[in-house]
Amino acid sequence: MSSDIRASLTDKFSRGNVLVKECPSRGVLQDITSRWAVLILFSLLDGTHRFSELRKRITGVSEKMLSQTLQSLEADGFILRIAHPVIPPHVEYQLTEHGIEVGKRVAELVDWIEVNIEDILQSKNRYTLAKSNKMNDSERSA
């Protein structure tokens, strides 16, 4: 364990920190790490996108959740919403400076996962296998 990590951790403990329930950072952290927010931030890293583009790109997201999540990210100042006053409506979303910072960090996490996904899935299989073996053991002894 490198000492700078420990240092940053202890530093955080001296102030109000995310591990404490009342800390506002925890709320923001949840906004960012919510189911769709992560994917939105990740998606917007390569530039501006329209609502419908995001909807197509992020498979499985519903209209409602997309708009809801975009709003909470906009509220936190991570996303800029540009509505062109035309008919039919044309709205674009892009990351703010803050949004880019957060997005980069999210992307590092996502990238790491994608690189290591095989390992992780294998681990998952080993785990469930071990579990079911245990189940059988206790059945035998019963």
Add this chain to the structure above:
Amino acid sequence: MSSDIRASLTDKFSRGNVLVKECPSRGVLQDITSRWAVLILFSLLDGTHRFSELRKRITGVSEKMLSQTLQSLEADGFILRIAHPVIPPHVEYQLTEHGIEVGKRVAELVDWIEVNIEDILQSKNRYTLAKSNKMNDSERSA
């Protein structure tokens, strides 16, 4: 993005993958970014901790959610669970190699948030203020 090796290798498989519903990376991403998992990973960065220690440290987590989240992180291979066969029970949790990698990236996100929390909260206030002004406007025109 410094991962040009991977980019050339599998641009549409690696980077775009998590945006696709069926991709297993998305499930893992959700395990990691779930409400308590982020805080657990962050907490374990400074070393091994017992169940009760984590419970005390991560304010607001229930017994059930802590044990549940620890299990899913263990299944994904991010956490090692060491149960000492003594009475009363003594169980310790620590990050695996993978867990440290993920934890570091999570910590970078958390740290950034804590540093910028004031800005973010201000943005939030401005947003809700703008919202309520709009509400008043539309009331007036009605």
Add this chain to the structure above:
DNA sequence: CAGCATCCGGTTCGATACTG
């Protein structure tokens, strides 16, 4: 096209009680 309002099923979550 973008997005809000409403309803509603499913999952998550927490409190409590209990076990090894």
Add this chain to the structure above:
DNA sequence: CAGTATCGAACCGGATGCTG
């Protein structure tokens, strides 16, 4: 101490219908 079991409550998230 470190969990599991159970049971409501709360919340999430999707489908539908409607607006500008």
